[in-house]
Amino acid sequence: MTSLNNILEKAYKEHSLSKDEILSLLNSDGEELYKYADRVREENVGDGVHLRGLIEFSNICKCSCKYCGLRSPNTKIERYRLEPDEIIKYAKQGTELGYKTIVLQSGEDSFYDTEKLCYIISEIKKFDTAITLSIGEKTLEEYKAYKDAGADRYLLRIETTDEELYKTMHPKMSLENRKQCLYNIKKLGYEVGTGCLVGLPNQTVESLADDILFFKELDADMIGIGPFIPHPDTPLKGELNPKNFDMALKVMAIVRMLLPDINIPATTAMETINPMGRIIALKSGANVVMPNILDTEYKVKYEIYPNKICLNEHSGKCRNCIEGKIKSIGRFVSETKGFHRGK
Ligand code: SAM
Ligand code: SF4
Ligand code: FES
Numbered sequence: 001m002t003s004l005n006n007i008l009e010k011a012y013k014e015h016s017l018s019k020d021e022i023l024s025l026l027n028s029d030g031e032e033l034y035k036y037a038d039r040v041r042e043e044n045v046g047d048g049v050h051l052r053g054l055i056e057f058s059n060i061c062k063c064s065c066k067y068c069g070l071r072s073p074n075t076k077i078e079r080y081r082l083e084p085d086e087i088i089k090y091a092k093q094g095t096e097l098g099y100k101t102i103v104l105q106s107g108e109d110s111f112y113d114t115e116k117l118c119y120i121i122s123e124i125k126k127f128d129t130a131i132t133l134s135i136g137e138k139t140l141e142e143y144k145a146y147k148d149a150g151a152d153r154y155l156l157r158i159e160t161t162d163e164e165l166y167k168t169m170h171p172k173m174s175l176e177n178r179k180q181c182l183y184n185i186k187k188l189g190y191e192v193g194t195g196c197l198v199g200l201p202n203q204t205v206e207s208l209a210d211d212i213l214f215f216k217e218l219d220a221d222m223i224g225i226g227p228f229i230p231h232p233d234t235p236l237k238g239e240l241n242p243k244n245f246d247m248a249l250k251v252m253a254i255v256r257m258l259l260p261d262i263n264i265p266a267t268t269a270m271e272t273i274n275p276m277g278r279i280i281a282l283k284s285g286a287n288v289v290m291p292n293i294l295d296t297e298y299k300v301k302y303e304i305y306p307n308k309i310c311l312n313e314h315s316g317k318c319r320n321c322i323e324g325k326i327k328s329i330g331r332f333v334s335e336t337k338g339f340h341r342g343k
Helices: 003-014 019-026 031-045 084-096 114-125 140-149 163-169 175-187 205-218 243-258 268-273 277-282 315-328
Strands: 048-051 053-058 101-106 130-134 153-155 191-198 222-227
Touching: 003 019, 003 031, 003 243, 019 205, 019 243, 031 243, 048 315, 053 084, 084 101, 084 114, 101 114, 101 153, 114 130, 114 140, 130 191, 140 175, 153 222, 163 175, 175 191, 191 205, 191 243, 205 243, 222 243, 222 268, 243 268, 243 277, 268 277, 277 315
Parallel strands: 053 101, 101 130, 130 153, 153 191, 191 222
Antiparallel strands: none
8 A cells, every 4th residue: 555545544534643644645736635535525425515604794894814805905895784774685595496505794893893793693583593603703702693693603814823824815814813813703502613725825834734623623613725726916926726726625624634524515605616616625525515595786796716607597597506516426416414423
């Protein structure tokens, strides 16, 4: 057996790897890794794919993350924010389309204070759906209030665990506070979702291995890995590096090997840079897809990166389209809310 196979067998049996072993997998062509990750996915979470209905309810953001089209210094983007009752209306439509989880995502927009957010959460909860929040860094008290109002999960990517890179990418933010937010979310009993970007300028393979070890240490419930896609109106504008797809896929597959029963989305960014991206991801360890359920007028304005998929498709069409794709690879849409470990 080659040493690569030894590493994969070890990951398969023990769900644990050293940093050097992770690096060997990241530097491989990925083919064997993807097969193992698919097997681990099948044995631990089965063939069901959980669909989460995504509502991107505001593109207004006070932060300046260098990679993101929503960053506050970007004056070219047309901003929008949905009224609370409009968000609730879209969530209701989502549950009527059969989504068992509603994901509420936005820029860091202080218009939505704790009172407004708790109102939105408690109203959506009446539709018998799980709720995931992805609205950035908040205080422990704010996270607690949303949890008490009915939120089940929280998604906050660490983006990178490399201190220097984190500082360069996130003016006026700190890696320490981001980590503290994740620990607070976990302490409050949320299902914790995090993840990283792959392919940021000056990001090393070593730091990606550290990111993976961080996910394991945090014992996350959900990990989303996104290839970095340059946005023309940000400081990181430039050519898309197609290698970001392969590297993101490898990071995702290793995460499946180390955290065998968690939820892992086939991300929209993967499909944006590869027309088969979500299907390839579903066959390499992923078990979740998060289609957007807003109307086109909002979808086009939530431009974190260019050329996003499905911008002109109606939410009902996406729901059918993705179900067709899932069935075409012998999988099925899950009927459950899809909590980690069936909680
Ligand atoms: N504001 C919240 C936050 O930052 O956690 C949630 C919304 S933010 C737009 C969601 C995710 O988009 C980020 O975690 C980041 O990883 C991703 N993202 C932003 N710009 C991107 C880009 N240019 N390419 C790929 N993903 C990007
Ligand atoms: Fe704002 Fe999130 Fe974009 Fe950063 S990644 S600029 S916090 S929306
Ligand atoms: Fe949107 Fe296929 S998932 S059209």
